Amino acid sequence: MKEEEKVIKMELIKITDCCYYFKGAVNIGYIKYNNYGILVDSGIDPSVAKKVMKIVQKKGIPFTHLFITHAHADHYGGAAYLQEKYKVTTIAPPFEEAILTYPQIHTMLLNSGNDSNKELQNKFLQGQAVKVDKICNEGINTIDDITFTALHFPGHSHFQMGLLFDNILYAADSYFGKDALKKHGIPFIVDAEQTMETLNKLLEIDCLGAVPGHGEFENDFSSSVQENILKHEEVYQTILLLLKQRYKGLEEILSSVCLKLNITLNSYMSYSLYRTSINAYVTKGINRGDISYHFENNKLLFTNSKGLYYN
Ligand SMILES: [Zn+2]
Incomplete structure (x- = not known):
């Protein structure tokens, strides 16, 4: 209420x-x-x-x-x-x-x-x-x-x-205002590559200020956008690190990343939203060649296909 x-x-x-x-x-x-x-x-x-x-x-x-x-x-x-x-x-x-x-x-x-x-x-x-x-x-x-x-x-x-x-x-x-970003832990995304392109596009827009969907109007919103960029980089790197020399399924990646970022999944809604976001990062990894996959006992498993850090 x-x-x-x-x-x-x-x-x-x-x-x-x-x-x-x-x-x-x-x-x-x-x-x-x-x-x-x-x-x-x-x-x-x-x-x-x-x-x-x-x-x-x-x-x-x-x-x-x-x-x-x-x-x-x-x-x-x-x-x-x-x-x-x-x-x-x-x-x-x-x-x-x-x-x-x-x-x-x-x-x-x-x-x-x-x-x-x-x-x-x-x-x-x-x-x-x-x-x-x-x-x-x-x-x-x-x-x-x-x-x-x-x-x-x-x-x-x-x-x-x-x-x-x-x-x-x-x-x-x-982009999300700084407080909203903290609250969400991981912002909802459907495409991790496009999310970054959009955030970089925002930094190029010359205007008097911006109102985000969640947060406050700011004349200079660049530091809020930068925080969003850092958050997405952090999640992507967390997934790559998690998959270093290991194979994991999407459910295990989701569970581990949420645990690391202090996110609790306790409803079908929170599970579906975060699962979609995590799948967006994994898809980005596959498209970039950072993540590879294979099937084992009918399970789809992902691994880090290269070194540790990427941009
Ligand atoms: Zn929305």
Whole structure:
């Protein structure tokens, strides 16, 4: 219950004359441009979306568009409610749009492609379906009279996009604020190589500041991004070290890495999320030639195929 209260307590923070964000467990961006009002993500469920709209109405500011950065339920779970109650144009990146249309795809992916068990079909992993009106592409997009830049940030999800407006970056989960990073132990990823490319891309973006999906707005967000880079390097090196002159299966790698990083897996949800991330690092290792594999008694086993440290 306490967590729930924390989630729905929102506060509107001004960054520039156009750019704001509702600070919460999952941040929601707000852009005011002429008579348009764009929400960047919708919060995890109808109660969060309701709270946001209460503030929007109290302040007499418009709400006309909804930009969903990626198809993770904590970012889109309130969208169906907003679509039902308000006339809104919903924008999302390609591919994420497919998952927003069929949200069970995400829990299926977490369950190795099988239909997931009921425990995974909770509001953190599977929200109500969202109708996407417009697909955005990387670069400059003009929708109605609003021109914004969409930036492709894959790695955390398959086709996540951030939004740049008035020199402010709504970065979604391309990086986590320092406290959120500590809390998660290992950030959720689906592709370890793309995650690093996205983090390096963030360091090259020239803007006034960024709002991450989890964390605070920072004018200079480079040290937060660097901490994310170090965390991913640490996990990758931990796996390579673990596999040095040894063969281990994915389950054993998952268990050992979590033990080392003080992460407790105690639910199907935490198991599925961390297993997906660990599999992303192992896949990166195979693609890079750092990890090789063989089968023994019908078991898939991995090993470090070279020396100890890699970049
Ligand atoms: Zn996410």
